[in-house]
Amino acid sequence: MNIYVLLKKTFDTEEKIAVQDGRIEDDGAEFIINPYDEYAIEEAIVQRDTHGGEITVVTIGDEDSEKQLRTALAMGADKAVLINTEEDLEEGDQFTTAKILEAYFKDKDADLILAGNVAIDEASGQVGPRLAELIGIPYVTTITSLSIDGADVSIEKDVEGDVEVIETSLPLLVTCQQGLNDPRYPSLPGIMKAKKKPLEELEIDDLDLDEDDVEAKTKTIDIYLPPEKEAGKVLEGDIGDQVRELVSLLKNDKKVL
Amino acid sequence: MSDKLLVIGEVRDNDIRNVSFEAIAAAKQISADAEIVGVLLSDNDLASAGEEFIAYGADSVITVTHDNLKNYTSEGYGQVVLEIIDELSPNGIVMGHTSIGKDLTPKIASRLSAGLISDVVDIEKDGEAAVYIRPIYSGKAFEKKAFEDDFTFVTIRPNNIPALEKDVSRSGEVTSKDIDIKDLRTVVKEVMRKASEGVDLSEADVIVAGGRGVKSAEGFKPLYELAEVLGGAVGASRGACDADYCDYALQIGQTGKVVTPDLYIAVGISGAIQHLAGMSNSKVIVAINKDPESNIFNVADYGIVGDLFEVIPLLIEEIKKVKA
Numbered sequence: 001m002n003i004y005v006l007l008k009k010t011f012d013t014e015e016k017i018a019v020q021d022g023r024i025e026d027d028g029a030e031f032i033i034n035p036y037d038e039y040a041i042e043e044a045i046v047q048r049d050t051h052g053g054e055i056t057v058v059t060i061g062d063e064d065s066e067k068q069l070r071t072a073l074a075m076g077a078d079k080a081v082l083i084n085t086e087e088d089l090e091e092g093d094q095f096t097t098a099k100i101l102e103a104y105f106k107d108k109d110a111d112l113i114l115a116g117n118v119a120i121d122e123a124s125g126q127v128g129p130r131l132a133e134l135i136g137i138p139y140v141t142t143i144t145s146l147s148i149d150g151a152d153v154s155i156e157k158d159v160e161g162d163v164e165v166i167e168t169s170l171p172l173l174v175t176c177q178q179g180l181n182d183p184r185y186p187s188l189p190g191i192m193k194a195k196k197k198p199l200e201e202l203e204i205d206d207l208d209l210d211e212d213d214v215e216a217k218t219k220t221i222d223i224y225l226p227p228e229k230e231a232g233k234v235l236e237g238d239i240g241d242q243v244r245e246l247v248s249l250l251k252n253d254k255k256v257l
Numbered sequence: 258m259s260d261k262l263l264v265i266g267e268v269r270d271n272d273i274r275n276v277s278f279e280a281i282a283a284a285k286q287i288s289a290d291a292e293i294v295g296v297l298l299s300d301n302d303l304a305s306a307g308e309e310f311i312a313y314g315a316d317s318v319i320t321v322t323h324d325n326l327k328n329y330t331s332e333g334y335g336q337v338v339l340e341i342i343d344e345l346s347p348n349g350i351v352m353g354h355t356s357i358g359k360d361l362t363p364k365i366a367s368r369l370s371a372g373l374i375s376d377v378v379d380i381e382k383d384g385e386a387a388v389y390i391r392p393i394y395s396g397k398a399f400e401k402k403a404f405e406d407d408f409t410f411v412t413i414r415p416n417n418i419p420a421l422e423k424d425v426s427r428s429g430e431v432t433s434k435d436i437d438i439k440d441l442r443t444v445v446k447e448v449m450r451k452a453s454e455g456v457d458l459s460e461a462d463v464i465v466a467g468g469r470g471v472k473s474a475e476g477f478k479p480l481y482e483l484a485e486v487l488g489g490a491v492g493a494s495r496g497a498c499d500a501d502y503c504d505y506a507l508q509i510g511q512t513g514k515v516v517t518p519d520l521y522i523a524v525g526i527s528g529a530i531q532h533l534a535g536m537s538n539s540k541v542i543v544a545i546n547k548d549p550e551s552n553i554f555n556v557a558d559y560g561i562v563g564d565l566f567e568v569i570p571l572l573i574e575e576i577k578k579v580k581a
Contacts, residue, residue: 017397129363138442161506168443178512217372221401234560243571256520
């Protein structure tokens with residue numbers, strides 16, 4: 001099976017967010033593989049180990065993205081591709097990303113493409129479905145179970161807590177939800193092997209695209225931090241009095257009861 | 258010429274979801290004099306749902322009833338919505354940022370080569386142009402976005418943009434349209450209901466959420482009782498789900514649901530950063546926890562340091578009194 005994983009690097013979840021001149025300040029920040037993409041990598045490995053084939057991890061990013069790709073290779077992916085847009089693109093949006101991936105996948109004959117259901121930074125969740133539509137294959141988002149039998153695919157999909165059982169077929173794109181699996185940690189031998197696995201670097205030129213083809217349809221005007229919350233009030237006294245005070249505050253001050 | 262905006266509504270168990278009414282209000286904010294065309298899809302008759310959509314501000318409604326629309330699939334809904342777009346040539350689309358909205362809108366946007374600004378929580382005007390505000394980095398920051406061209410396409414987060422007042426005196430045409438749906442490559446075989454007992458978490462005005470401090474599945478019972486008295490829903494931290502106190506369907510946080518109720522009561526939740534990512538934009542936060550050093554008190558408006566099994570029953574009684 002010809003399996004692909006779409007990967008995005010994101011800020012570490014513990015990272016404090018700072019803003020300067022309407023942009024997120026990322027100097028010195030720790031980056032990780034988007035947590036939902038880890039489910040995608042793990043699932044790709046499980047499916048390859050069951051059905052055979054090869055896993056290629058694809059990311060759009062900059063030089064530094066190699067680190068996250070190597071981690072995916074250390075987990076068990078076979079090949080990695082970095083589409084480096086650092087020099088060609090200043091601003092991009094989900095349209096941009098999907099168009100670049102469309103060009104990449106044009107001649108790839110993918111059986112299965114896996115992605116995270118959302119990236120924890122910009123949280124749009126658009127790129128997977130957009131790409132599937134552009135390359136003309138079906139997609140199922142937020143999956144929590146995947147079983148493949150020949151070309152037949154049976155999926156469980158999380159729908160706001162309910163579970164849908166879906167039948168479809170390859171080729172297919174899925175986006176992964178928490179609960180699908182437990183992503184493995186890279187092993188030491190895995191990390192050693194990953195250093196020698198192939199990592200191809202492309203620019204949008206190599207995909208016969210130029211800047212105009214992928215020009216963003218939306219723009220970011222400003223980024224700002226939410227207003228500091230006033231310090232909360234920890235109530236005091238007898239528990240019964242605290243409860244009465246709380247209910248009164250909720251009813252009369254905040255008007256939420 | 259005034260704008261024409263499509264609002265794609267969601268019908269669940271024959272009721273229109275509240276976020277769909279909010280989407281009508283959002284469309285009005287985007288363009289005050291826009292003609293708003295509602296779109297409703299189902300396998301059932303939608304005449305009365307159509308009237309309700311009009312009462313909430315739509316100028317006209319197109320309904321499509323087809324067996325293949327019983328369960329949402331991106332292909333089934335996609336075919337219908339794209340055909341309606343093709344016929345009406347709207348200059349924008351608004352939908353709720355729900356499971357269906359998240360799944361369907363990127364497909365439509367991709368087909369239209371359009372931008373899509375998703376998960377919008379507020380809309381501002383810069384002259385004539387609308388500016389959209391959405392949370393990023395799990396609510397730790399916000400961005401203001403706008404479209405480069407004239408086509409508007411947004412999904413709105415439930416519970417943030419208030420719906421318009423229902424006005425049954427409004428009138429408008431509800432048209433049932435026949436659209437054939439063919440060649441579905443994905444089929445929903447079965448739907449297993451887990452979360453739908455009681456109030457929907459993502460649209461709830463009040464959420465009572467439990468963490469590891471609740472200690473057991475049994476320990477969640479008073480939380481359900483409190484939620485019921487408040488007309489709210491029960492949620493949970495990842496810790497509580499991992500410990501099997503409740504189903505993952507209830508999980509709130511970075512993984513799990515992002516919620517913005519009017520009132521969030523965190524019970525026995527320590528306030529890990531991943532949990533805060535799912536609820537920190539709630540309007541009023543109450544924390545009940547034994548440990549005064551818990552991080553949850555740093556984001557709470559009001560805190561009670563104490564044993565939840567003592568506090569919750571008292572709280573239920575007191576709320577019953579003021580609600581009576």
